[in-house]
Amino acid sequence: QKEVEQDPGPLSVPEGAIVSLNCTYSNxxxxxxxxxxxxxxxxxxLLMYTYSSxxxxxxxxxxxxxxxxxxxxxxxxxxQPSDSATYLCAMRSNTGNQFYFGTGTSLxxxx
Amino acid sequence: GAVVSQxxxxxxxxxxTSVKIECRSLDFQATTMFWYRQFPKQSLMLMATSNEGSKxxxxxxxxxxxxxxxxxxxxxSTLTVTSAHPxxxxxxxxxxxxxxxxxxxxxPGTRLTVT
Numbered sequence: 001q002k003e004v005e006q007d008p009g010p011l012s013v014p015e016g017a018i019v020s021l022n023c024t025y026s027n028x029x030x031x032x033x034x035x036x037x038x039x040x041x042x043x044x045x046l047l048m049y050t051y052s053s054x055x056x057x058x059x060x061x062x063x064x065x066x067x068x069x070x071x072x073x074x075x076x077x078x079x080q081p082s083d084s085a086t087y088l089c090a091m092r093s094n095t096g097n098q099f100y101f102g103t104g105t106s107l108x109x110x111x
Numbered sequence: 112g113a114v115v116s117q118x119x120x121x122x123x124x125x126x127x128t129s130v131k132i133e134c135r136s137l138d139f140q141a142t143t144m145f146w147y148r149q150f151p152k153q154s155l156m157l158m159a160t161s162n163e164g165s166k167x168x169x170x171x172x173x174x175x176x177x178x179x180x181x182x183x184x185x186x187x188s189t190l191t192v193t194s195a196h197p198x199x200x201x202x203x204x205x206x207x208x209x210x211x212x213x214x215x216x217x218x219p220g221t222r223l224t225v226t
Contacts, residue, residue: 032213043115043204043217044155088154092213099213103154 003027006089006102015111019076023089023102026070030091030098033065035074038086038104047087048074079109114138115207117218124195124225131191132221134205140185141207145215146178148201155204161188185210195225 006023013019021035032051036044048063050056056063062075072091076083086106092099114137124130134144142163147155159169159180167180179191188207192199202222206215 034214036217041202041220041222043117043206043220046113046214046216049214090215096213101155101157 003100004089004091004102007105008103010106010108012108012110013079015079015081015109017079017109019079019083019107019109021074021076021087021089021105021107023072023091024070025072025091025100027091027093027098027100028067028070029093029095031094032092032099033063033072034090034092035061035063036088036090036101037083038088040085044088081109081111084108113209113214113216115205115216115218117203117205117221119221120219121222122224124223126196126225127194129191129193130195130223131189132203132205132223134188134190134207134218136186136207136209136216139207139209142185142210144182144188144205144207146180146188146190147204147206149204149220150201158190192223195223197225199223200225 004025035048037047038044050063053065053067060077064073086104088104089102116135118133144161146158158173159167161167161180161182163182169175182188202220204220206217
């Protein structure tokens with residue numbers, strides 16, 4: 001079993017839709033959870049950074065962490081064509097010495 | 112804030128030569144930097160963890176004599192691909208963590224083509 005599972009997609013949605021991106025994991029030691037956005041031929045950009053369980057909101061983006069289910073989500077409201085990118089989840093243990101990236105989900109927002 | 116730069120952004124070199132890629136944290140200090148490579152439409156593959164003032168920790172399967180990493184200061188890490196071969200052609204990305212955090216900020220990447 002992989003440490004982090006992420007559906008690669010591709011995912012296509014119409015402009016204005018709510019997008020839900022998800023990752024599951026198996027290691028209960030993970031405490032830090034991140035979401036990155038990567039445009040083609042660019043480095044990943046940190047979108048959200050959360051610690052332990054709960055929700056975090058930043059503009060149109062909401063990150064949710066459910067440690068009991070080992071499941072994290074990123075919601076994008078009012079999606080825009082500029083949101084078209086690959087979204088990677090990442091997680092890290094409390095000591096920092098275990099961290100993994102998901103394989104990324106490719107998202108296309110259609111105008 | 113939290114800007115990481117890489118230089119060069121792209122490089123073409125001949126087989127057998129060496130190429131150095133620089134990674135700089137522009138507005139923060141980083142004791143830890145990471146080097147990744149990424150093939151088209153694939154996820155990031157961690158190559159090594161670079162710690163300021165000490166030897167890098169390489170992931171399994173990554174040749175440390177081929178991919179030389181130097182982290183000489185809190186704002187600069189370099190990756191040197193020695194005796195490059197066409198199979199080393201890839202997108203190399205670095206990231207850096209501000210002191211006291213586990214947030215990784217990525218550079219824009221360097222596209223290496225070995226002919």
